[in-house]
Amino acid sequence: MAANSRQLDPSTLKAFQNAAAGHDGVLSDPTGELLIKPCTGTEADFYQQTLQEHPDFAELIPAFMGMLQLGTPAQTADSTAVQEFVQSSQAQKAQQSHGSKIASETAIVLENLEHGFSKPNVLDLKLGARLYADGTAPEKAQRLDKVASETTTGSLNFRIAGMKVWNGESFDTYDKFYGRKFTAENVKDGFATFFSGLSTGLKQDEAAELLETIEAEIAKARNALERLESRMYSASILIVYEGDSAALETIMGGVPKTPRAQEKAPTLGEVKRSEEEEEEEDENEPPTAYKVKMIDFAHAAWTPGQGKDENTIMGLKNIEKQMDMLITRLTG
Numbered sequence: 173m174a175a176n177s178r179q180l181d182p183s184t185l186k187a188f189q190n191a192a193a194g195h196d197g198v199l200s201d202p203t204g205e206l207l208i209k210p211c212t213g214t215e216a217d218f219y220q221q222t223l224q225e226h227p228d229f230a231e232l233i234p235a236f237m238g239m240l241q242l243g244t245p246a247q248t249a250d251s252t253a254v255q256e257f258v259q260s261s262q263a264q265k266a267q268q269s270h271g272s273k274i275a276s277e278t279a280i281v282l283e284n285l286e287h288g289f290s291k292p293n294v295l296d297l298k299l300g301a302r303l304y305a306d307g308t309a310p311e312k313a314q315r316l317d318k319v320a321s322e323t324t325t326g327s328l329n330f331r332i333a334g335m336k337v338w339n340g341e342s343f344d345t346y347d348k349f350y351g352r353k354f355t356a357e358n359v360k361d362g363f364a365t366f367f368s369g370l371s372t373g374l375k376q377d378e379a380a381e382l383l384e385t386i387e388a389e390i391a392k393a394r395n396a397l398e399r400l401e402s403r404m405y406s407a408s409i410l411i412v413y414e415g416d417s418a419a420l421e422t423i424m425g426g427v428p429k430t431p432r433a434q435e436k437a438p439t440l441g442e443v444k445r446s447e448e449e450e451e452e453e454d455e456n457e458p459p460t461a462y463k464v465k466m467i468d469f470a471h472a473a474w475t476p477g478q479g480k481d482e483n484t485i486m487g488l489k490n491i492e493k494q495m496d497m498l499i500t501r502l503t504g
Contacts, residue, residue, distance in 0.1 A: 199279075205287045206237065208279045211470065216280055218469040225474065226400065232393050233466050235283040285463050291338040291415035295366045296408050296467075298333040299487035301326050303406040305471045319352070327356040329487035333408060335366050338415030363494050364501075366411075373417030378424045380503050382461060386411060387495035389464035394488035397481055404484045405471035409491065413462040423461045 199208040219236040222229055230236075286292040303316045303325065320326040332351030336343045346365075354362055370379040393409060414420040 200284060203287075205284055207234075207282045207284045208240070209282060211278060211280045213278075214473065215470045216278065218472045218474075219280060221474055229396050229400065232396060233469075234285055237281040237283070239278060239280055241278055285410060285412055285465055285467075288460060289412065289414050289416075290419040290459075291343075292412050293335075293337050293366065293369060293415040295335040295411040296333040297330050297411070297487075297491055298325065298406060298408050298468075299330050300405060300407070300483040301329045301486070302483050305403065305405045305473075323352045324354055324356055324359050328359065328490040329483065330491055332359070332362045335362075337366055338369060340372075340417075343415075360494055360497055363498055367413075367498060369413075369415050369417065369420075373414075373420040374424055376502060380499055382413065382424065383495060383499050383502065386413070386462055386464055387492055387499070389462075390488055390492055390495065393464075393466050394485055394492070397485050397488070400480065401475050401478055402481045402484075403473055403475050403478065404466075404469065404481055406468065407466055407472055407484060408468045409464065409488065410467050411462070411464050414459075419459065420461060423459050 198210075200206060201208070216239055219233075222233065223236060286294060301320055303320065304313050308316075324331045332346070332354065333348055334346060334351065336345045338344075346362075351362065367379075367383065370382060374382065390409060390411075397404075414423060
């Protein structure tokens with residue numbers, strides 16, 4: 173979860189355009205490595221408490237680098253220090269005449285889970301049959317209950333909140349209304365659409381291996397929540413995999429190695445070049461075929477004494493069942 177300390181100037185931030193789902197207003201830094209997400213105090217507290225008290229679960233969520241106040245330069249910090257860099261605007265407010273309102277937003281700084289992929293395919297699965305915490309306004313609770321009753325949220329404790337899939341030339345995007353049309357019986361078609369790129373980029377056994385690995389990551393999140401006491405209303409699990417078939421094939425080892433015409437002992441120069449190349453590779457993060465993380469904790473809290481979060485856990489179990497069906501169809 174640690175990240176290199178760096179200066180982050182909000183004036184250089186840009187709108188993040190690649191989200192599969194979620195709220196507007198998310199920003200990214202110029203490198204694309206970081207996301208700056210306006211947040212509630214509840215979400216900021218959740219990230220910090222997770223790092224301090226639940227380090228195992230911290231490995232299952234995006235790396236948290238710190239906080240900042242949009243509109244003023246700030247510094248992100250090594251997440252292990254759990255330092256806040258929210259710069260107070262009280263002095264600015266005092267200088268304003270007539271008590272005029274200052275537009276300022278507190279944001280959390282997270283790793284961008286899509287960074288490092290050539291063409292990231294992204295699936296956002298919203299978890300839980302109940303999507304709101306205690307104290308939610310009755311009108312909002314009634315609206316969310318209605319959505320749940322009409323979608324797989326109510327029947328399976330999850331629904332497809334959005335996704336994007338690389339088709340070889342551009343991304344096909346699927347919004348929240350796409351996910352709402354599925355039933356418990358046909359939601360498997362949404363999963364098939366999302367993972368369709370595996371059939372073009374990988375051999376059957378490699379595709380099955382990747383699906384099994386992704387399912388294992390989902391199970392890891394479920395197992396963690398079964399050991400902990402929490403409530404995570406409207407959280408999601410995000411699945412990302414490489415949509416570029418050539419890049420995916422290379423990562424999974426599907427490209428046959430060109431045989432040497434003649435095996436011979438390497439020269440001293442070749443050894444040095446090889447060592448230099450290995451050092452360069454160590455400095456850069458190796459490409460990855462997938463990432464699976466839980467996200468969106470605006471209505472999440474650790475709740476000692478209240479037992480495990482069955483609402484969220486059941487959603488993860490049913491997602492695992494969908495993955496099982498995909499793997500069976502692929503290998504059966």
